[in-house]
Amino acid sequence: xxxxxxxxxxxxxxxxxxxxxxxxxxxxxxxxxxxxxxxxxxxxxxxxxxxxxxxxxxxxxxxxxxxxxxxxxxxxxxxxxxxxxxxxxxxxxxxxxxxxxxxxxxxxxxxxxxxxxxxxxxxxxxxxxxxxxxxxxxxxxxxxxxxxxxxxxxxxxxxxxxxxxxxxxxxxxxxxxxxxxxxxxxxxxxxxxxxxxxxxxxxxxxxxxxxxxxxxxxxxxxxxxxxxxxxxxxxxxxxxxxxxxxxxxxxxxxxxxxxxxxxxxxxxxxxxxxxxxxxxxxxxxxxxxxxxxxxxxxxxxxxxxxxxxxxxxxxxxxxxxxxxxxxxxxxxxxxxxxxxxxxxxxx
DNA sequence: AATACGGGGAC
DNA sequence: GTCCCAGTATT
Numbered sequence: 001x002x003x004x005x006x007x008x009x010x011x012x013x014x015x016x017x018x019x020x021x022x023x024x025x026x027x028x029x030x031x032x033x034x035x036x037x038x039x040x041x042x043x044x045x046x047x048x049x050x051x052x053x054x055x056x057x058x059x060x061x062x063x064x065x066x067x068x069x070x071x072x073x074x075x076x077x078x079x080x081x082x083x084x085x086x087x088x089x090x091x092x093x094x095x096x097x098x099x100x101x102x103x104x105x106x107x108x109x110x111x112x113x114x115x116x117x118x119x120x121x122x123x124x125x126x127x128x129x130x131x132x133x134x135x136x137x138x139x140x141x142x143x144x145x146x147x148x149x150x151x152x153x154x155x156x157x158x159x160x161x162x163x164x165x166x167x168x169x170x171x172x173x174x175x176x177x178x179x180x181x182x183x184x185x186x187x188x189x190x191x192x193x194x195x196x197x198x199x200x201x202x203x204x205x206x207x208x209x210x211x212x213x214x215x216x217x218x219x220x221x222x223x224x225x226x227x228x229x230x231x232x233x234x235x236x237x238x239x240x241x242x243x244x245x246x247x248x249x250x251x252x253x254x255x256x257x258x259x260x261x262x263x264x265x266x267x268x269x270x271x272x273x274x275x276x277x278x279x280x281x282x283x284x285x286x287x288x289x290x291x292x293x294x295x296x297x298x299x300x301x302x303x304x305x306x307x308x309x310x311x312x313x314x315x316x317x318x319x320x321x322x323x324x325x326x327x328x329x330x331x332x333x334x335x336x337x338x339x340x341x342x343x344x345x346x347x
Numbered sequence: 348a349a350t351a352c353g354g355g356g357a358c
Numbered sequence: 359g360t361c362c363c364a365g366t367a368t369t
Contacts, residue, residue, distance in 0.1 A: 036364040077353025114366045134364045297353055
């Protein structure tokens with residue numbers, strides 16, 4: 001048995017029963033694939049059910065509003081996925097008459113669909129012979145074939161796609177792709193892979209040379225910047241001052257609170273002295289929810305304060321608006337803001 | 348060729 | 359803390 005056949009044999013015995021594996025509906029598969037980008041199966045699962053139930057067909061999805069999609073997406077991260085999904089659903093409804101494309105060449109044109117996702121949808125929905133290369137596949141291939149080319153260099157990406165294409169079982173691409181990924185996720189894991197029970201360990205270059213823990217090779221270049229957010233909460237019996245974010249920054253088009261960003265961590269009293277606070281007139285801190293919350297993103301560390309003020313501002317800044325307290329839970333907010341607001345108004 | 352883009356889980 | 363997750367779009 002060759003490499004692919006052995007992984008498929010392993011897969012058929014050990015695969016998880018995942019809902020998107022029981023269909024060839026390209027729309028449902030697209031839904032699952034976008035949700036699962038950079039996301040663990042367990043984390044994405046509830047979102048998959050949520051979206052599949054709310055939007056059973058791409059026609060239903062196309063009729064949604066961006067606010068609603070982002071609210072459903074809230075908490076999952078990488079929100080451009082949600083925004084792109086809506087654009088793609090609308091395009092598929094109009095240009096493809098609501099029939100989701102299944103060929104790689106059509107899929108790759110869609111917003112939010114890259115090489116991996118186009119290969120996944122085309123192989124799973126129509127058995128097109130396209131090899132997927134995701135994080136799992138990089139790991140499995142780099143170890144089995146002992147390839148130490150960095151997986152995140154352009155050269156490395158090309159190389160691994162080529163290897164993946166070479167080993168692809170062209171007769172049963174869907175099964176092959178599922179097997180590769182499941183094997184990487186369940187057995188050939190990043191830490192403590194289960195080499196002891198691995199069906200292909202005798203031919204695995206990394207296993208033979210005791211190099212499991214040094215593969216795959218990944219260049220790390222990421223720079224993390226610190227940012228300091230001072231969120232202002234101002235409300236009365238039924239109204240809260242909210243903000244709708246623009247694009248060009250994190251959390252595009254989502255809702256949060258009036259924000260004063262500073263280039264260092266300030267004490268609450270010092271925040272009040274800032275020039276941009278003059279629009280609040282003479283205001284006081286009703287409550288200092290002292291404590292700074294640290295919220296970590298891929299490229300940023302956010303240090304967040306929430307200050308509760310006692311007076312609405314005299315002027316509204318761009319993006320600010322008054323929201324009814326009963327409507328708050330319908331607004332898509334970043335996780336950290338949502339948690340705070342949810343606790344204050346306890347919904 | 349680099350960098351931005353979330354949030355969570357495993358170790 | 360560090361790494362990584364069924365990656366993609368933009369610069």
